[in-house]
Amino acid sequence: MKLKLKTVPGSIVAAQGFQAAGVFCDIKRLGTGKGSNKGKKRDLTLITSSTPASVAGMFTTNQICAAPVKVCAARVRKGIARAIVVNSGNANACTGPQGLADAREMTARAAALLRVPANTVFVGSTGRIGVTMPMDNVRAGIDAVLPLLGSTPVHADQAAEAILTSDTKPKQIALEFRLGGKTVRIGGICKGAGMIQPGMSATGARPAASSQGLHATMLCFITTDARIEPSALQQALQEAVAHSFNRITVDGDMSTNDTVLVLANGLAGNSQLKATEFRSGRTRVGDAAVFQAALSQVCLSLAQMIVRDGEGVTRFVTVRVEGAKTWADADAATRAVANSSLVKTSWHGGDPNWGRIIDALGYSAAKVVESKVDIGYSAPGSRKVLWSLKRGKPTEASFRDLCAAAAAREFDLHILLNLGTHSALMYAADLTEEYVDFNKGDVSDPTSLGG
Amino acid sequence: MKLKLKTVPGSIVAAQGFQAAGVFCDIKRLGTGKGSNKGKKRDLTLITSSTPASVAGMFTTNQICAAPVKVCAARVRKGIARAIVVNSGNANACTGPQGLADAREMTARAAALLRVPANTVFVGSTGRIGVTMPMDNVRAGIDAVLPLLGSTPVHADQAAEAILTSDTKPKQIALEFRLGGKTVRIGGICKGAGMIQPGMSATGARPAASSQGLHATMLCFITTDARIEPSALQQALQEAVAHSFNRITVDGDMSTNDTVLVLANGLAGNSQLKATEFRSGRTRVGDAAVFQAALSQVCLSLAQMIVRDGEGVTRFVTVRVEGAKTWADADAATRAVANSSLVKTSWHGGDPNWGRIIDALGYSAAKVVESKVDIGYSAPGSRKVLWSLKRGKPTEASFRDLCAAAAAREFDLHILLNLGTHSALMYAADLTEEYVDFNKGDVSDPTSLGG
Numbered sequence: 001m002k003l004k005l006k007t008v009p010g011s012i013v014a015a016q017g018f019q020a021a022g023v024f025c026d027i028k029r030l031g032t033g034k035g036s037n038k039g040k041k042r043d044l045t046l047i048t049s050s051t052p053a054s055v056a057g058m059f060t061t062n063q064i065c066a067a068p069v070k071v072c073a074a075r076v077r078k079g080i081a082r083a084i085v086v087n088s089g090n091a092n093a094c095t096g097p098q099g100l101a102d103a104r105e106m107t108a109r110a111a112a113l114l115r116v117p118a119n120t121v122f123v124g125s126t127g128r129i130g131v132t133m134p135m136d137n138v139r140a141g142i143d144a145v146l147p148l149l150g151s152t153p154v155h156a157d158q159a160a161e162a163i164l165t166s167d168t169k170p171k172q173i174a175l176e177f178r179l180g181g182k183t184v185r186i187g188g189i190c191k192g193a194g195m196i197q198p199g200m201s202a203t204g205a206r207p208a209a210s211s212q213g214l215h216a217t218m219l220c221f222i223t224t225d226a227r228i229e230p231s232a233l234q235q236a237l238q239e240a241v242a243h244s245f246n247r248i249t250v251d252g253d254m255s256t257n258d259t260v261l262v263l264a265n266g267l268a269g270n271s272q273l274k275a276t277e278f279r280s281g282r283t284r285v286g287d288a289a290v291f292q293a294a295l296s297q298v299c300l301s302l303a304q305m306i307v308r309d310g311e312g313v314t315r316f317v318t319v320r321v322e323g324a325k326t327w328a329d330a331d332a333a334t335r336a337v338a339n340s341s342l343v344k345t346s347w348h349g350g351d352p353n354w355g356r357i358i359d360a361l362g363y364s365a366a367k368v369v370e371s372k373v374d375i376g377y378s379a380p381g382s383r384k385v386l387w388s389l390k391r392g393k394p395t396e397a398s399f400r401d402l403c404a405a406a407a408a409r410e411f412d413l414h415i416l417l418n419l420g421t422h423s424a425l426m427y428a429a430d431l432t433e434e435y436v437d438f439n440k441g442d443v444s445d446p447t448s449l450g451g
Numbered sequence: 452m453k454l455k456l457k458t459v460p461g462s463i464v465a466a467q468g469f470q471a472a473g474v475f476c477d478i479k480r481l482g483t484g485k486g487s488n489k490g491k492k493r494d495l496t497l498i499t500s501s502t503p504a505s506v507a508g509m510f511t512t513n514q515i516c517a518a519p520v521k522v523c524a525a526r527v528r529k530g531i532a533r534a535i536v537v538n539s540g541n542a543n544a545c546t547g548p549q550g551l552a553d554a555r556e557m558t559a560r561a562a563a564l565l566r567v568p569a570n571t572v573f574v575g576s577t578g579r580i581g582v583t584m585p586m587d588n589v590r591a592g593i594d595a596v597l598p599l600l601g602s603t604p605v606h607a608d609q610a611a612e613a614i615l616t617s618d619t620k621p622k623q624i625a626l627e628f629r630l631g632g633k634t635v636r637i638g639g640i641c642k643g644a645g646m647i648q649p650g651m652s653a654t655g656a657r658p659a660a661s662s663q664g665l666h667a668t669m670l671c672f673i674t675t676d677a678r679i680e681p682s683a684l685q686q687a688l689q690e691a692v693a694h695s696f697n698r699i700t701v702d703g704d705m706s707t708n709d710t711v712l713v714l715a716n717g718l719a720g721n722s723q724l725k726a727t728e729f730r731s732g733r734t735r736v737g738d739a740a741v742f743q744a745a746l747s748q749v750c751l752s753l754a755q756m757i758v759r760d761g762e763g764v765t766r767f768v769t770v771r772v773e774g775a776k777t778w779a780d781a782d783a784a785t786r787a788v789a790n791s792s793l794v795k796t797s798w799h800g801g802d803p804n805w806g807r808i809i810d811a812l813g814y815s816a817a818k819v820v821e822s823k824v825d826i827g828y829s830a831p832g833s834r835k836v837l838w839s840l841k842r843g844k845p846t847e848a849s850f851r852d853l854c855a856a857a858a859a860r861e862f863d864l865h866i867l868l869n870l871g872t873h874s875a876l877m878y879a880a881d882l883t884e885e886y887v888d889f890n891k892g893d894v895s896d897p898t899s900l901g902g
Contacts, residue, residue, distance in 0.1 A: 064813030064821050094809060094821060096844060129806025130845055195793060195810065251792040253807070254814035341702040341792075341882070342646060342890055349891030355580025356704070358545060359646065362515030363705040370515050370545060393547060394581055431792070433884040439793055440800030 003293050004177060011172035012159050013151040014187035015225035016267040017050040020155050021148035022162030025141025027089030027127065029134055041088075042162035044141035047221060048083040048114060048149060053265035055081035055122070056234035058241045059204035060258035066093035067103040068123040069259060073204045075119050079230030081263050082116040084221055085142060086124040086163050087133075088191070091217065093256040094130040102133040109142050124259050126165055126191065126217040159189055163219055166193035166438070171305040177294050179226060180287050184268040188222035188298050192306030194439065196250035197339070198258040200241055202234060217255040218245060220302055226291055227266035228273035235278035236292050237262050237299075244299035248427045250310035251435070252339040262295070307427045312434030315347045316410040318380060321366075322423040323416045329366035330424035333417065336364030337426075344431035352377065352402035354388045357415070367419060374416035377405035385414050454744050455628060462623030463610055464602040465638035466676035467718040468501040471606050472599035473613030476592025478540035478578065480585055493613035495592035496537040498672060499565060499600060504716035506532035506573070507685035509692045510655035511709035517544035518554040519574040520710060524655045526570050530681030532714050533567040535672055537575040537614050538589060539642070542668065544707040545581040553584040560593045575710050577616055577642065577668040610640060614670055617644040617889070622756040628745050630677060631738050635719040639673035639749050643757030645890065647701035648790070649709040651692055653685060668706040669696060671753055677742055678717035679724035686729035687743050688713050688750075695750035699878045701761035702886070703790040713746070758878045763886030766798045767861040769831060772817075773874040774867045780817035781875035784868065787815030788877075795882035803828065803853035805839045808866070818870060825867035828856035836865050 013020050022042040030040075057076040059069045075081075085106050092099045107121035114121070125133075149155070160170035174187025198218050228236070241260055266272070270287065277288035284292045308316050319338045324330035337343055340360040346353040354375045361368045376387035386405050387395045405411060464471050473493040481491075508527040510520045526532075536557050543550045558572035565572070576584075600606070611621035625638025649669050679687070692711055717723070721738065728739035735743045759767050770789045775781035788794055791811040797804040805826045812819045827838035837856050838846045856862060 062810065062813040063819045064809050091806075094806065094840075094843060096822070129810065130840075195807075199814070253791055253793045253810065256810050256813060340704055341886075342704050345887050345890035346892055348887065351892035353892065355542075355545065356646075358515050359513065359580065359704065359707050362513040362707060363650070368514045371547070389545075389581075392545060431887055433887045435792070436796050436799065436882055436884045436887060439796035441797055441802035441804065 003290060005294055005297055006176045008174045008176045008185060009153045011156040011174045011187040012047055012189045012221060012223050013156050014174035015185040015223050017225060017265045018047065018223045019149040019151050020045065020047045020159035021145045021150060022158035023141055023145045023148065025137045025144065027087050027134055027137055041164065042158055043087055043089045044145055045086040045159040045162040046083065046110060046145045046149065047159060047223065049263055049265045051265050051267065052080050052082060052120065053263040054079055054228055054230040054233045056230060056237040056262050058200035058202060058237060058260045060255055061199045061201050061204060062254050062256050064094065064256050065204055066091050066125060066257040067095060067099035068092055068125045069204055069257060070100060071103045071107065072122050072259060072261065075122060078119065080120050081122055082120040083110055083114055084122040084124065084261060085110045086219065087138060088163050088165050089127040090125060090131055090133055091127045091129050091257050092125040092133050095132050098132055102135055105135065106138060106142065109139060113146050122261055124219045126219055126257055129256065163189060163191045165191060166311055167191050167309050169309060171302055173298055173301045175294050175298060177290060179268065179270040179290055182268045182270040184224065184226045184270060186222065186224035186226065186294050186298055188220055188302055190218060190220035190302040190306060192218045193309065194251060194311040195253045195255040196248060196306060196310060197252045197254050198245045199254050200246060200258055200260065202238060217257040218306055220245065220260040222262040222298055224264045225266065225268040226264050226273065227268060227270050228264045228291065229275050231275040232273050232278040233262060233264050235275065235280060236295050239292060240296040240299040243296060244303035247425060248303050248307050249338050250307060250313065250429050304427055307429050310429045311438050312432040313429040314432055315430040317347055317428045318412045319426045319428050320412055321415045321417065323418045323420060324422040325367045325420035327422045327424065330422040332364045333361055333366040333415065334424045334426040336360045338428035341431060348430035348432050350403060350407035352388055352406040368417060369419060372418040374418065376414045378412045378414060380410050380412055454741060456745055456748055457627045459625045459627045459636060460604045462607040462625045462638040463498055463640045463672060463674050464607045465625035466636040466674050468676060468716045469498065469674045470600040470602050471496065471498045471610035472596045472601060473609035474592055474596045474599065476588045476595065478538050478585055478588055492615065493609055494538055494540045495596055496610040496613040497534065497561060497596045497600065498610060499534040500714055500716045502716050502718065503531050503533060503571065504714040505530055505679055505681040505684045507681060507688040507713045509651035509653060509688055509711045511706055512650045512652050512655060513705050513707050515545065515707050516655055517542050517576060517708045518546060518550035519543055519576045520655055520708060521551060522554045522558065523573050523710060523712065526573060529570065531571050532573055533571040534561055534565055535573040535575065535712060536561045536593060537670065539614050539616050540578040541576060541582055541584050542578045542580045542708050543576040543584050546583050549583055553586055556586065557589060557593065560590060564597050573712055575670045577670055577708055580707065614640060614642045616642060617762055618642050618760050620760060622753055624749055624752045626745050626749060628741060630719065630721040630741055633719045633721040635675065635677045635721060637673065637675035637677065637745050637749055639671055639753055641669060641671035641753040641757060643669045644760060645702060645762040646704045646706040647699060647757060647761060648703045648705050649696045650705055651697060651709055651711065653689060668708040669757055671696065671711040673713040673749055675715045676717065676719040677715050678719060678721050679715045679742065680726050682726040683724050683729040684713055684715050686726065686731060687746050690743060691747040691750040694747060695754035698876060699754050699758050700789050701758060701764065701880050755878055758880050761880045762889050763883040764880040765883055766881040768798055768879045769863045769876055770879050771863055771876045772866045772868065774869045774871060775873040776818045776871035778873045778875065781873040783815045784812055784817035784866065785875045785877040787811045789879035792882060799881035799883050801854060801858035803839055803857040819868060820870060823869040825869065827865045829863045829865060831861050831863055
């Protein structure tokens with residue numbers, strides 16, 4: 001399908017009817033007078049819709065899941081949202097009944113100020129694990145952010161900044177497209193950096209068969225003025241996340257807080273997209289296909305930004321496994337390679353070490369036959385592959401050429417198992433000294449704890 | 452059981468009837484005149500028994516398995532061994548039919564010189580993956596090592612050195628004990644360093660249910676003058692490996708070459724230990740219990756040496772999970788924690804970050820309930836635990852005390868899931884800048900490839 005998806009400014013407030021703002025309310029309790037501005041990065045975001053919006057969400061399948069995830073997973077079932085309040089600096093995870101009460105209070109306070117029902121307000125948190133929320137600061141933040149709401153790109157920038165933790169830069173995008181004669185916009189913001197290998201489901205419950213390999217806190221908030229039923233939006237989001245956020249890994253660790261929320265307020269005035277058009281497994285056609293493509297593109301762009309800005313990351317590698325016997329095999333093979341410490345350190349060094357790759361394939365849960373495996377390199381998205389291994393044997397490719405291919409900042413790693421027809425991919429990163437240095441923590445600072 | 456296991460010198464040649472030696476034959480083809488002695492580390496070992504010995508073996512369950520593993524897994528079934536030839540510098544993995552022919556030729560050459568049947572000679576390799584063996588050098592090495600065989604500690608030292616790759620020091624041990632009125636000795640050598648999370652089975656075939664989490668090349672060779680049937684020796688080895696080499700991880704990567712071989716030549720003259728005394732699941736009693744304890748102690752000591760000398764390793768952490776619902780849960784929980792990049796970097800920093808630990812538990816395949824989890828620290832082997840988390844809530848333990856506990860070079864991490872009666876442990880290591888730096892490789896040197 002050829003689609004016109006135009007990039008527009010404003011990310012989370014690009015669509016009609018949405019407003020946002022971000023403030024600093026010192027959730028990490030840095031106190032005042034600590035000097036540098038860096039410590040005063042905004043840390044609380046509010047996003048609102050002028051009218052009730054359809055809402056859909058995907059949440060971490062980690063059994064240890066944060067209070068805001070629990071609140072959102074329950075509320076998303078009702079399908080209606082008016083606002084999202086998000087803080088960084090504290091994950092509100094492993095905080096027990098108090099944490100749940102605090103998450104609810106955050107939504108209730110925003111709801112009261114906005115004069116909307118509390119259960120239409122959603123909440124997200126990221127930061128330290130196991131520390132009770134500094135509610136005085138949070139309340140002050142919510143009160144302070146409300147009068148600042150607006151819908152200019154500057155407002156979007158503030159919102160995008162306030163959700164960041166160890167990210168080095170904000171991540172945002174918005175697209176404009178035509179849907180049934182109407183102009184529709186969709187945009188989003190996200191954050192990631194470390195503890196990144198999301199495995200999200202609609203309810204936060206893990207699918208029985210797939211607990212393995214499902215492993216940042218990543219938070220993503222998307223808004224659109226498309227008109228779409230909540231259940232249709234949920235189906236569209238599941239499809240989009242399956243090919244984006246659930247296919248990324250920085251360090252293989254799945255967070256307690258991973259959350260994607262989409263709000264669709266219908267102000268574009270298109271004829272409503274229905275659940276029947278988005279059934280699981282069904283190919284989307286017509287307007288449903290257009291909307292799906294736009295949502296999927298937003299999710300994919302944001303997901304890739306997370307990998308590129310992962311902690312200490314210097315390489316962006318798309319691991320493509322084809323020819324697996326089953327989809328589960330393709331999935332297991334990509335994750336084994338994408339999360340192998342030895343493979344990731346070799347990427348960091350620009351070392352075309354196929355021995356470590358085939359080793360990881362061999363210990364994965366996927367069926368692999370040494371004499372059938374092909375391994376090669378290409379530029380991102382290209383099918384012009386320089387093969388290092390064919391049918392289990394080193395090719396004639398020169399070591400110099402292979403080194404050049406593996407030295408690229410971004411490349412595709414092609415793995416053909418030649419055992420079947422199933423394929424999968426992962427967007428992955430190298431493992432660097434900087435990652436270790438950053439994460440070994442500074443024990444002189446107890447605020448360094450957490451996820 | 453109170454046992455007298457006396458440590459004695461000589462490791463692999465401590466038991467009667469065994470000889471060994473190690474030589475440099477330039478398997479990495481460093482050439483001559485390259486200067487430093489460092490490059491001339493011995494790289495070929497021969498170990499012999501003066502009489503036919505019972506043999507047992509455990510081999511990597513990686514589907515990509517090296518030629519020497521295939522040769523040994525087939526020969527071990529016959530139960531008789533006279534010698535083992537081992538090289539470092541080349542793994543003879545992913546080398547196709549030529550690799551298999553080379554592995555067999557190594558055994559045949561040694562057999563001819565020793566005047567024993569070829570199928571009673573075993574072979575091990577570790578080093579680069581995917582490069583055909585430099586057979587001229589190997590042949591010269593085998594010819595050169597034979598006249599050097601002897602049974603002094605110096606011979607053992609040579610043998611222990613020649614099997615090393617990135618290890619910083621040789622690993623060896625020998626024990627002496629009494630068995631039915633006779634004095635018996637058992638000793639071994641091993642190597643490890645990187646690509647270390649062995650999951651070995653008797654045949655190299657993976658158990659259907661446990662492909663997950665099975666992940667150095669580690670090589671271990673053990674000799675004893677005990678008299679024991681081959682099938683009894685195999686059962687004893689499986690029991691020993693299950694609690695030692697299969698419970699260690701440096702970087703979570705399972706190698707193509709992991710091998711443990713034990714030779715028992717019977718020269719101690721004890722009454723023969725029978726298979727019936729070592730049945731799977733059966734508690735060993737009497738002489739069987741004594742032999743099992745000695746073999747288990749040798750395996751555990753050598754396995755722990757591998758972790759302590761892992762690439763870049765600065766901490767040795769015993770991860771103990773108790774109270775799991777099933778054994779598979781206990782296993783999955785220990786491996787998730789022991790292999791989490793974020794947990795391992797926090798160990799490196801001496802950071803008592805329980806948030807990362809509970810996060811890893813939560814995404815593991817194990818059943819975990821946040822409000823039941825206890826996490827704490829103790830000195831190695833001590834039950835005096837400083838708890839950081841009790842029933843999912845931070846304790847009153849001071850951050851300073853927790854930091855002191857986590858700053859130890861060696862400590863036990865206690866995790867109580869409080870859901871059942873099953874337990875498991877892993878011997879694990881931190882993740883350091885040195886590990887990354889070492890493994891990112893030097894692409895100016897193609898010999899840096901491999902496992």
